Amino acid sequence: MQELIELFLSTIKKRNHVQKLLENSGGLKIKLVCEDSQDFLVLNYGERFLVNNNDNDTEACVINGNRDSLYLLLEGKEKLRDLIKKCKIEVYATFRTLLLIESIFYLTKIDRSYSKNFV
Numbered sequence: 001m002q003e004l005i006e007l008f009l010s011t012i013k014k015r016n017h018v019q020k021l022l023e024n025s026g027g028l029k030i031k032l033v034c035e036d037s038q039d040f041l042v043l044n045y046g047e048r049f050l051v052n053n054n055d056n057d058t059e060a061c062v063i064n065g066n067r068d069s070l071y072l073l074l075e076g077k078e079k080l081r082d083l084i085k086k087c088k089i090e091v092y093a094t095f096r097t098l099l100l101i102e103s104i105f106y107l108t109k110i111d112r113s114y115s116k117n118f119v
Contacts, residue, residue: 001032001034001037001039001067001070001071002039004071004074004075004110005032005039005041005074007110008074008108008110009041011108011109011110012043012104012108015107015108017107018104018107018108021100021103021104021107022043022044022104027042027043027044028042028043028044028060028061028097028100028101028104029041029042029043029060029061030042030043030060030061030062030063030101031061031062031063032063032070033062033063033064033065034064034065034066034067034070035066035067043104060093060094060097061091061092061093061097061098061101062091062092062093063089063090063091063101064089064090064091064092065083065088065089065090066088066089069083069088069089070089073089073105074105074110075109075110076105076106076108076109076110079102079105079106080098080101080102080105080106081102
Protein backbone atom coordinates (compact mmCIF):
# COMPACT_ATOMS: atom_id res chain seq x y z
CA MET A 1 0.00 0.00 0.00
CA GLN A 2 2.78 2.43 0.88
CA GLU A 3 4.41 1.97 -2.53
CA LEU A 4 1.18 2.95 -4.25
CA ILE A 5 0.80 5.96 -1.96
CA GLU A 6 4.37 7.05 -2.76
CA LEU A 7 3.61 6.70 -6.46
CA PHE A 8 0.42 8.73 -5.97
CA LEU A 9 2.37 11.48 -4.20
CA SER A 10 5.02 11.59 -6.90
CA THR A 11 2.27 11.84 -9.53
CA ILE A 12 0.80 14.86 -7.73
CA LYS A 13 4.16 16.62 -8.12
CA LYS A 14 3.90 16.23 -11.91
CA ARG A 15 0.37 17.63 -12.13
CA ASN A 16 0.50 21.43 -12.13
CA HIS A 17 -3.28 21.76 -12.18
CA VAL A 18 -3.47 19.79 -8.91
CA GLN A 19 -0.83 22.08 -7.41
CA LYS A 20 -3.24 24.99 -7.92
CA LEU A 21 -5.86 23.22 -5.81
CA LEU A 22 -3.38 22.74 -2.99
CA GLU A 23 -2.15 26.31 -3.24
CA ASN A 24 -5.16 27.77 -1.45
CA SER A 25 -6.09 24.82 0.74
CA GLY A 26 -3.83 25.74 3.64
CA GLY A 27 -2.75 22.13 3.96
CA LEU A 28 -4.67 18.91 4.06
CA LYS A 29 -4.13 15.81 6.18
CA ILE A 30 -5.74 12.57 5.03
CA LYS A 31 -5.87 9.42 7.12
CA LEU A 32 -6.23 6.29 4.97
CA VAL A 33 -7.53 3.34 7.01
CA CYS A 34 -7.28 -0.04 5.32
CA GLU A 35 -8.04 -3.24 7.23
CA ASP A 36 -5.11 -3.48 9.69
CA SER A 37 -3.09 -0.45 8.63
CA GLN A 38 -3.43 3.28 8.56
CA ASP A 39 -1.39 5.82 6.64
CA PHE A 40 -1.35 9.58 6.89
CA LEU A 41 -0.96 11.77 3.81
CA VAL A 42 -0.08 15.41 4.26
CA LEU A 43 -0.68 17.62 1.24
CA ASN A 44 0.54 21.19 1.22
CA TYR A 45 1.40 23.46 -1.64
CA GLY A 46 5.01 22.67 -2.45
CA GLU A 47 5.25 19.60 -0.25
CA ARG A 48 3.53 16.27 -0.10
CA PHE A 49 4.56 13.43 2.13
CA LEU A 50 3.54 10.26 3.90
CA VAL A 51 3.85 10.02 7.67
CA ASN A 52 3.90 6.73 9.51
CA ASN A 53 2.53 7.92 12.81
CA ASN A 54 -0.08 10.43 13.81
CA ASP A 55 1.65 13.28 15.59
CA ASN A 56 -1.52 15.37 15.59
CA ASP A 57 -4.95 13.93 16.31
CA THR A 58 -6.80 16.45 14.15
CA GLU A 59 -7.15 14.95 10.70
CA ALA A 60 -9.01 16.96 8.12
CA CYS A 61 -10.27 13.78 6.54
CA VAL A 62 -10.52 10.06 7.26
CA ILE A 63 -11.01 7.57 4.42
CA ASN A 64 -11.87 4.04 5.52
CA GLY A 65 -12.13 1.11 3.14
CA ASN A 66 -10.79 -2.21 1.99
CA ARG A 67 -7.53 -2.56 0.09
CA ASP A 68 -9.04 -2.95 -3.37
CA SER A 69 -11.28 0.10 -3.02
CA LEU A 70 -8.43 2.30 -1.83
CA TYR A 71 -6.28 1.06 -4.70
CA LEU A 72 -9.01 2.01 -7.19
CA LEU A 73 -9.22 5.45 -5.61
CA LEU A 74 -5.45 6.06 -5.55
CA GLU A 75 -5.03 4.87 -9.13
CA GLY A 76 -7.83 7.11 -10.35
CA LYS A 77 -9.81 4.20 -11.77
CA GLU A 78 -12.86 4.92 -9.61
CA LYS A 79 -14.26 8.23 -8.41
CA LEU A 80 -14.50 8.90 -4.69
CA ARG A 81 -18.20 9.70 -5.01
CA ASP A 82 -18.90 6.38 -6.75
CA LEU A 83 -17.05 4.37 -4.11
CA ILE A 84 -19.07 6.12 -1.40
CA LYS A 85 -22.35 5.40 -3.22
CA LYS A 86 -21.40 1.72 -3.57
CA CYS A 87 -20.61 1.64 0.19
CA LYS A 88 -17.07 0.46 -0.52
CA ILE A 89 -15.45 3.28 1.44
CA GLU A 90 -16.49 5.71 4.15
CA VAL A 91 -15.27 9.29 4.30
CA TYR A 92 -15.38 11.51 7.37
CA ALA A 93 -14.78 15.13 6.40
CA THR A 94 -16.49 18.45 5.91
CA PHE A 95 -18.26 18.94 2.61
CA ARG A 96 -15.64 21.42 1.42
CA THR A 97 -12.82 19.01 2.24
CA LEU A 98 -14.71 16.18 0.56
CA LEU A 99 -14.96 18.19 -2.66
CA LEU A 100 -11.25 19.06 -2.49
CA ILE A 101 -10.05 15.50 -1.98
CA GLU A 102 -12.42 14.21 -4.66
CA SER A 103 -10.87 16.68 -7.10
CA ILE A 104 -7.34 15.74 -6.07
CA PHE A 105 -7.91 12.00 -6.43
CA TYR A 106 -9.74 12.39 -9.74
CA LEU A 107 -7.15 14.70 -11.30
CA THR A 108 -4.17 12.66 -10.09
CA LYS A 109 -4.39 9.56 -12.20
CA ILE A 110 -1.39 7.27 -11.99
CA ASP A 111 0.12 6.21 -15.29
CA ARG A 112 -1.31 2.86 -16.34
CA SER A 113 2.13 1.28 -16.90
CA TYR A 114 3.01 1.76 -13.22
CA SER A 115 -0.34 0.90 -11.70
CA LYS A 116 -0.36 -2.65 -13.14
CA ASN A 117 2.37 -3.64 -10.70
CA PHE A 118 0.23 -2.97 -7.62
CA VAL A 119 -3.02 -4.81 -8.31
